[in-house]
Amino acid sequence: MQVGPSYTSAALPGLLQEHNSPPLLAVSTPLAVEAWKKALSYHPDRAYARYICNSLRYGFRVGFQHGAPHPEVVSEYLRKKMERGRILGPFPDTSDLPPLHINRFGVIPKGNNTGKFRLITDLSFPTGSSVNDGIDPDLCSMAYTTVDEVAAQAALLGKGGLLAQIDIESAYRLIPVHPQDRILQAMNRSMWTRCCPHILIDTLCWISELAELLATIVNLLLSYEGK
Numbered sequence: 001m002q003v004g005p006s007y008t009s010a011a012l013p014g015l016l017q018e019h020n021s022p023p024l025l026a027v028s029t030p031l032a033v034e035a036w037k038k039a040l041s042y043h044p045d046r047a048y049a050r051y052i053c054n055s056l057r058y059g060f061r062v063g064f065q066h067g068a069p070h071p072e073v074v075s076e077y078l079r080k081k082m083e084r085g086r087i088l089g090p091f092p093d094t095s096d097l098p099p100l101h102i103n104r105f106g107v108i109p110k111g112n113n114t115g116k117f118r119l120i121t122d123l124s125f126p127t128g129s130s131v132n133d134g135i136d137p138d139l140c141s142m143a144y145t146t147v148d149e150v151a152a153q154a155a156l157l158g159k160g161g162l163l164a165q166i167d168i169e170s171a172y173r174l175i176p177v178h179p180q181d182r183i184l185q186a187m188n189r190s191m192w193t194r195c196c197p198h199i200l201i202d203t204l205c206w207i208s209e210l211a212e213l214l215a216t217i218v219n220l221l222l223s224y225e226g227k
Helices: 014-019 033-039 046-058 071-083 147-157 179-185 201-226
Strands: 105-109 117-121 186-188 191-193
Touching: 033 046, 071 105, 071 117, 179 186, 179 191
Parallel strands: none
Antiparallel strands: 105 117, 186 191
């Protein structure tokens, strides 16, 4: 069994140390710590025995990791997005701001790109009262182009036909959101996004529609050039 940290008053969280209030620091348990200490005095794993006794005396830590993972990545990401005008805030005075729907956010590794991350604003949380729960899925259903459809198009073009695939950088962030709906995309009380986050269910539909329009424009231009 993994042995947890040995707790003393010096290891208590800084907030409790700062207040140093007896009610906050008090530990309540009907277990007799001295009796446990005596009973474990001959336990072969001394580190484990100390861990149990100290945890009974000062309280067991629950293992919560304070703060979001990769805080330096989050800070740098937010800084860049604010410079590009994709995030509003932070506002020094939030007293006159409208009611906001605040969403949790964080970063996840970006595919196979080592060291690169993607910021995710979770508009599907909490379940039942999230932003996405308030959007009718029938208004934003879509389906990706299948391999069979690509193969059929290639067969239609015949020998010498050209196929291309493009990847648009930060495609989601290129889609602006109406100002009246930005209050649904708050990341905290003084900061929210002004473009589409990855996890808004409408976003894929909007990008798909723009991509189809772009393909139509390209086809029209090619048809015009061929005349």
